Amino acid sequence: MRYIGSKARILGFISETINQTFGPLKGAVAADLFTGTCCVAEMFKAQGAQVITNDYLRFSYALQVAKVKLNAEPASRILYEEALAELNALEGIEGFFFEEYTLEGTAGAPYARNYFSSGNAKKIDAVCTCLARWRSRGDISSDMFHLLSASLVDTVTKVSNISGTYGAFLKIDDHRKFKPLELRPFTFADNGFENLAYCQDIMDLMEDVTGDLLYLDPPYNSRQYPPYYHILETAVLYDAPPIYGLTGRRPYKDQLSPFCIKEKALPALLDVVRRARFPHIYISYSMDGIMDYQELCKGLSSMGKVQSYFKPHRRFKSNNGGEGGGPVKEIIIYVQKR
Ligand SMILES: C[S@@+](CC[C@H](N)C(=O)[O-])C[C@H]1O[C@@H](n2cnc3c(N)ncnc32)[C@H](O)[C@@H]1O
Structure with a gap:
């Protein structure tokens, strides 16, 4: 990454x-x-x-x-492989990522944002919604939630229309934007x-x-990390933060x-x-x-x-x-x- x-x-x-x-x-x-x-x-x-x-x-x-x-693999009611297969098979839904971070979702809004294709943003919304539901019902443990979120973070970085950080999106589409969003398993190293x-x-x-x-x-320099990685934070927290500005940042004043x-x-x-x-x-x-x-x-x-x-x-x-x-x-x- x-x-x-x-x-x-x-x-x-x-x-x-x-x-x-x-x-x-x-x-x-x-x-x-x-x-x-x-x-x-x-x-x-x-x-x-x-x-x-x-x-x-x-x-x-x-x-x-x-x-x-x-x-x-952590103990969990839903097993890792099953969870990944289920998440990858989800139909996309129009949620926070679609509405805030795609050209289609932001059409007519004060800021047009081009971080993701509509299809991938809808998939992110579906995955985040499902993870939140599993977690609140106790179907997955905290470790399993974060393990699956890590796969989401990993794939989000691969389909983002950015040049390296989420400090800005690209105006001209990069090929990454059109890659399919797919959650892949991590392999565990046992020490x-x-x-x-x-x-x-x-x-x-x-x-x-x-x-x-x-x-x-x-x-090592004065660039605070939260505004450069705000979208990855939101992918894990999925908390519909009060984002602002052209790049749709999360507020980060308490994280300076x-x-x-x-x-x-x-x-x-x-x-x-x-x-x-x-x-x-x-x-x-x-x-x-x-x-x-x-x-x-x-x-x-x-x-x-x-x-x-x-x-x-x-x-x-x-x-x-x-x-x-x-x-x-x-x-x-x-x-x-x-
Ligand atoms: C130079 S980066 C570390 C890079 C890491 N070694 C790597 O190779 O990926 C500095 C890290 O410090 C974290 N950070 C900054 N201020 C922090 C704080 N007050 N407490 C904990 N982490 C902090 C940032 O989120 C960032 O991930």
């Missing part, structure tokens, strides 16, 4: 740095508390760690359940441990989690992250590290991030031994209003807490 700040392309660098400094992850408790798409947490799991994940976005929580928390998944502001979580190694990948605000990011990150109940902490950061690198290292040095590892990396590129494609130096700052 295309995601701002995704570490999918530098997993080797992260893994090498951890293996050189911490050693093998097998049997260790490893946390990834800004997990986003979960690619780093999945790597921890594949290397035999017990894994703790967190992100304050709901769609990320669904991915955490599907990719990391679950070791096998033999109970893995934990959270959907919280990290500032509220630090006292509740502990382990051997903590990986932190905070946002201090890590995206220049004067708040550094104190917030130092606070997280100070409160962390983990002896080994790895922080991903890019050289042109909003925090000053020297100040960050200085602040971290007061809490332990600090070493930095560097790698050149091409940055996230979206065709529409995104950043340029120049190289960014990726850094991992390793803190051994005293």
